[in-house]
Amino acid sequence: DQQVKQNSPSxxxxxxxxxxxxxxxxxxxxxxxxxxxxYPAEGPTFLISISxxxxxxxxxxxxxxxxxxxxxxxxxxxxxxxxxxxxxxxAASRKAAGNKLTFGGGTRVLVKP
Amino acid sequence: xAGVTQSPTHLxxxxxxxxxxxxxxxxxxxxxxxxxxxxxxxxxxxxxxxEEEERQRGNFPDRFSGHQFPNYSSELNVNALLLGDSAxxxxxxxxxxWDFYGYTFGSGTRLTVV
Numbered sequence: 273d274q275q276v277k278q279n280s281p282s283x284x285x286x287x288x289x290x291x292x293x294x295x296x297x298x299x300x301x302x303x304x305x306x307x308x309x310x311y312p313a314e315g316p317t318f319l320i321s322i323s324x325x326x327x328x329x330x331x332x333x334x335x336x337x338x339x340x341x342x343x344x345x346x347x348x349x350x351x352x353x354x355x356x357x358x359x360x361x362x363a364a365s366r367k368a369a370g371n372k373l374t375f376g377g378g379t380r381v382l383v384k385p
Numbered sequence: 386x387a388g389v390t391q392s393p394t395h396l397x398x399x400x401x402x403x404x405x406x407x408x409x410x411x412x413x414x415x416x417x418x419x420x421x422x423x424x425x426x427x428x429x430x431x432x433x434x435x436e437e438e439e440r441q442r443g444n445f446p447d448r449f450s451g452h453q454f455p456n457y458s459s460e461l462n463v464n465a466l467l468l469g470d471s472a473x474x475x476x477x478x479x480x481x482x483w484d485f486y487g488y489t490f491g492s493g494t495r496l497t498v499v
Contacts, residue, residue: 306487315490361427370441375427
């Protein structure tokens with residue numbers, strides 16, 4: 273049972289344009305959602321998070337939107353830069369379950385100069 | 386300030402062998418979690434250690450076991466290795482308050498079973 277899904281395995285975008293990454297989940301008990309970025313040969317690094325009681329969180333070029341009724345979240349990167357080329361994972365956690373992370377399968381983003 | 390350190394970085398083992406992976410958490414963190422990332426997939430939760438005890442476990446067989454030491458460092462042991470155990474093994478640590486930064490991950494140990 274895959275509780276967190278990223279249906280787009282890859283995304284290609286022109287430098288300066290917006291990158292939109294999507295993530296769907298099935299467990300309505302998740303109370304925190306996080307986005308991680310991963311470069312080859314490195315571990316995932318935290319990017320941005322959002323609590324289930326909010327619908328938007330912004331940090332510089334990164335904005336995460338949460339639609340609880342649709343069980344959907346998205347990450348917007350504006351403007352996209354070549355250094356943003358990486359694999360992005362969305363993850364969800366539940367405090368009552370010890371905050372273990374349930375990850376999606378990842379989306380590979382390529383930002384073309 | 387060192388982050389999460391894992392050793393070794395790469396490892397090649399033969400089917401049926403046993404392996405031990407090591408992790409030192411970030412300074413100030415007391416909880417260690419282990420994840421398995423197969424090629425092309427997202428990380429999957431193996432287990433979590435806190436106060437030297439396994440607090441949670443994911444859907445992994447008993448061949449996967451762990452340990453946490455008094456200094457919060459941790460080991461992941463896998464017995465009777467299968468080809469399907471080939472993956473990147475990630476260690477993640479978190480603070481007692483688990484702030485919204487979630488977990489800090491190490492760079493992982495790439496295990497290849499032949």
